[in-house]
Amino acid sequence: MLDKNFREKVYAIILKVPYGRLITYGDIAALAGSAYAARVVGGIAHNGDDSLPWHRLVNRFGGLASGFPGGREIQAQLLMAEGIVCVDFKVDKFKELRWSPNL
């Protein structure tokens, strides 16, 4: 899991996110190698795969994504299904639920 492709790292990190935990696009991008490639994370997700837990991806505010397939309500529902409390399309205790691959 060295620097193969940016995409591979993004996938790996997302798959490493445990149940009931969240991560931000910026964190993934930074962990993948480029802190300014946050858009790439979203871009890959949109065109890349559809079987990954993208609902665990949130912006740096802890809020839900914008053009998520189905709508933000879907993502909020998925997050709550994992035990995450979502309020006003935002994650409560986001700083507590914020996960890092180094933990």
Add this chain to the structure above:
DNA sequence: CGAGTGACCGCAA
């Protein structure tokens, strides 16, 4: 093969 787009983030004025 070339150009454009994208579910974001950080800083400047």
Add this chain to the structure above:
DNA sequence: ATTGCGGCCACTC
């Protein structure tokens, strides 16, 4: 305090 812009990488047409 708020608004606007630039920037990175990969994927699609």
